Amino acid sequence: MGAGGVRRRRRCARSRRRPRGWFLERLPQGPGPLLVQAGAAVIAVGLAVVVWRALGGAETRGRVFTRPGRTGVGVLLLAVVWGGASRLVPVAQYPPPPARPAAPAGAPNVVLIVVDTLRADHLSCYGYTGIRTPHIDRLAGDGLRYANTFSQASWTRPSIATILSGLYPSSHGAIHKADILPDRVDTLAENLQRFGYRTVGFADNANISQAFNFQQGFDEYRYLAPTFFFLANEPAAQLALYSGLRLIRERFLSHRVDVHHYYQPAEVVTAEVTAWLAHGAERQPFFLFIHYMDAHDPYMVHPFNGEGYARVANPNPPPAVAERYRQLYDGGIAYLDEHVGALFDTLRARNLYDRSLVVLTADHGEEFQEHGGWWHGTTLYDEQIHVPLLVKPPGNSVAGRVIEELATSLDIAPTIVAAAGAPVPGTFQGHVLPLDDGRPSARQSVFSEEDFEGNVLQAVRTKEWKLITANSDNPRGLPPEALFDVVTDPRESSNVRAAQPAAAEILRAELGRSAIEARAHGGASQQGGSDAATQERLRALGYVN
Known part of the structure; x- marks a missing residue:
């Protein structure tokens, strides 16, 4: 199905901060x-x-x-x-963004691509043989590939908040299901906007929509919302009747899965970005944030034929289907690669690719029974937090380098700000990654944290060891403490805490220090009253019951 044949809703948000819960299409107020x-x-x-x-x-x-x-x-x-x-229902209007100083001459354009749910070990440039991802591989060949990058959380909202803020979840505060990205957080987009960049975002997941305040600092922020069943529009979805009709449809009318009811596929996202580039690229430099969802469930057959498997329909599939789900997951990645490649072709055709800093990463990974479970947001094992990080500097001056040092999602915001020539805020908790032949500053460890659906987890990892702690009553059934020798046991299958007490003690101390650092810039969390339409979109993706 061509992009022109898909009817989509667009959301735009201007750069100034808005009262919590406001949209371009305002929800009923009276x-x-x-x-x-x-x-x-x-x-x-x-x-x-x-x-x-x-x-x-x-x-x-x-x-x-x-x-x-x-x-x-x-x-x-x-x-x-x-x-x-x-x-x-009336439509709200917002004023244009305020004037700002011009960015310095020669400041590069920035294209930040975040792929939801993409495991590093399922890309061929990371050694995977199950599928080929030639377009993403070419990006890796044009720049730097970070082999050991880890996200700071294993579900979308806190992880992308970290990418866009340079802060740990404990500092930015967008940790729980009701949390929004607080107004107090100074985002990557805000830093670039103040420096003279035009800032534009395309979001494909309700978790990072305007409902949760992720539009901060963007001149334009478009949430590419999925379509609702029965041709219903968004205000209609505010009524409880919609949920009943949705249930009728799923149980009695059709068992076919339409990807557009869950998210907009890569073909649509790339078409939207391409349309923006046709006119928006005239004003440079720009910061372009692009979010894709094609590795996320439902796992679809490609080409789309109506067969797909969604968490919302079956939260606990039998282990026997893990291989089938993994194959469909790979198919989604291959489909994504094709349309990311189309985006890169457009950038090249417009003479933008070589003049831009292009970064591709993921918010988290996905589990396929590696540790007895499914999906994401429930553990801090590598299948859920080991993510790709590809960085192509302007001019492709460091083509094909592989960096083995530890890196994190925290490092993305400070690296982009530094590459733009802007001052790097002292509040950023990540490191600036060098974009030349220099080596990044050596990290002793990386820290991740989670507080989601009753699982309260922390993890610290060095290049040799990894320690994960969990609350005693966690519903996933994880041990209170697990230590892994990731050199000899990269799949984290054998807990050696009892056999390696000295290593466990060192990692405990490092975890304690890291947890204190993670809270260093913390403040009050901020909750938002997300509307029924947002809740319905989150429900379709398995984030709410």
């Missing part, structure tokens, strides 16, 4: 719009009943969902009428 939606729903239900009866529904009472054709027509009419009436 009883008037809600009454309009409720009235539309009542009318639509009535019309649907009339049509259903006309088609013979009255004769099938007691087995209403055994005839999808009649029911489907009624539900479709309900959705069309309901969705049309609810479009009466």
Whole structure:
């Protein structure tokens, strides 16, 4: 399906901070719009009943969902009428961004690509043989590949908040499901904006949408929202009726999986970015943040044929399907690679690729029963936190270098700010990675943390050892403390804490020091009242029940 055939909603946010929970399409603020939606729903239900009866529904009472054709027509009419009436909700407008100083001549454009749920060990440039990723491999060949990069959390919101802030989760505060990125956080986009950059973001996951305040510092921030079932629009999804209709659809009408109901696929994201480049690239330098979702569940058959497997439909699949899911996951990565390659071709055609700093990374990985579980956000084992980091400097001056030193998601923001020529804030907790032949400052360890769905975890890793601690009542059933020799046991399969007491003691001390450092710039967390539409999008991706 071509990008031109997909109807998409766009969200844009101007650079100034906005009151929590505001969108370009404002949610209902008073009883008037809600009454309009409720009235539309009542009318639509009535019309649907009339049509259903006309088609013979009255004769099938007691087995209403055994005839999808009649029911489907009624539900479709309900959705069309309901969705049309609810479009009466007003649209909020925002003023243009304030004037800013011009960036210095020669400041490079910056393209930051974050792929949701992409494991480093599933890219061919990292040695994987299951699939080929030639376009991402070419990016690695044009620049630097960091072999040992680890994220600071294993689910999207805290991890991407770290990428965009240069702060540990304990410092930026976007840790729990209700947390937003606080106004107090000075983001990468804000730093570049103050330095004269035009800042533009494309987000493909509700976790980093305007609902959670991730638009901070962006002149334009577009959340490429998935479509709702039954042609419903966003205000319609505020009604509890939508959840019931969604359940009917999934259980009785169709078992086909449409990727557009979960996220927008790479073809759409690349098309949106390409369309922006056609006019936006005239104003340089720019900072372009691009987020892709194609490695995330549902794991889809490619080319798309309606077969897919989503966490929301089956949170605990049997271990026997792990290999099948892994193959579909790989297919999503190969599909992503194709469309990332199309983006790179556009940059080259516009003479932007060589003149830009291009960074590709991931927020976290994914588990396929390596430690008896699924998905992400539940452990700090390497399959969930070992991420790719590819950095192509302007001019491709260090083509093909591989850096073995430890690196983190924390390092991305300070590295980009330094490459732009802007002053690096002292609040950033990461290191500036050199973009020439220099070696990065040696890290003794990397630290990750998690507080998600009852799993309160911390991990510290050196190049030889890794220690993971967990709360005693964690639902995942992880041991309170586990030590791994990652040189001889890279899959973290054997807990050697009892056999290596000296190493365990050293790692405990390092973990304690790192945990204190992680909280060094902490402040009050900030919660947001995300709307029903955002909750529905998070539910589709398995983030809420």
